[in-house]
Amino acid sequence: MLRWALALLTALAASGSLAQVSGTASIASDDRFRGVSLTHGRPAAQMEVTYDDASGWYAGAFGSNVEFDPADGQQAQISGYGGYALRLQRGWSADAGAAYSTFSKDSDYRYLELHAGVSNEAASARLYYSPNYFGGSIHTLYAELNGSYRISERFRLIGHAGLLQAFSGATDRTGGTHPHADFLAGAEIQIAALRLQLGRVFADGANSIYPVVSDQAHGVLVARLSWSF
Numbered sequence: 395m396l397r398w399a400l401a402l403l404t405a406l407a408a409s410g411s412l413a414q415v416s417g418t419a420s421i422a423s424d425d426r427f428r429g430v431s432l433t434h435g436r437p438a439a440q441m442e443v444t445y446d447d448a449s450g451w452y453a454g455a456f457g458s459n460v461e462f463d464p465a466d467g468q469q470a471q472i473s474g475y476g477g478y479a480l481r482l483q484r485g486w487s488a489d490a491g492a493a494y495s496t497f498s499k500d501s502d503y504r505y506l507e508l509h510a511g512v513s514n515e516a517a518s519a520r521l522y523y524s525p526n527y528f529g530g531s532i533h534t535l536y537a538e539l540n541g542s543y544r545i546s547e548r549f550r551l552i553g554h555a556g557l558l559q560a561f562s563g564a565t566d567r568t569g570g571t572h573p574h575a576d577f578l579a580g581a582e583i584q585i586a587a588l589r590l591q592l593g594r595v596f597a598d599g600a601n602s603i604y605p606v607v608s609d610q611a612h613g614v615l616v617a618r619l620s621w622s623f
Contacts, residue, residue: 413445430576433461435614473495533561540554577597590620
């Protein structure tokens with residue numbers, strides 16, 4: 395899937411001079427997804443390639459290693475996404491799209507998620523809906539707010555707040571229907587194409603909804619080094 399997505403992005407880039415293809419390669423001390431570790435507290439190597447068309451359409455592919463259970467070892471997560479972004483007034487934009495994620499060893503965990511939101515240079519808000527979250531036959535809504543405050547040309551503060559609500563299909567064994575919150579507070583420094591993020595992640599223990607054996611405790615310090623190309 396990732397090879398197909400990259401080939402598609404290359405073909406799209408050649409089709410229009412105003413289109414843009416960009417990418418990011420990252421190393422993270424822990425792959426924290428909505429507060430829950432998908433690598434059992436271990437590092438993750440990740441890559442993302444995005445195609446943005448001047449008309450507003452966009453598409454991308456994302457890959458990372460994950461480890462739900464140490465007994466099963468590591469595997470690859472591969473996600474493809476696409477959507478449409480519309481520029482609004484005063485620097486704001488709105489977008490809507492979909493993403494599909496699958497896993498190299500546990501294909502039963504694959505799932506589709508739809509999203510819609512608004513953003514500007516310093517803030518964004520998005521709502522996500524999945525009819526089969528991580529293949530668990532659970533319908534979920536996830537709302538998130540992201541913000542940043544620039545201190546200088548290279549340094550800024552970053553923050554995130556998210557709320558996951560499971561409803562149809564959820565049971566007490568899979569976390570019930572009460573909402574699960576996650577937060578991140580940190581800082582980012584950027585030098586040329588390199589960007590270093592340091593943040594503390596807080597979560598309330600939503601790991602029962604995910605195919606992981608442990609969420610690796612709360613209040614975890616996470617570091618991420620990224621290179622944009």
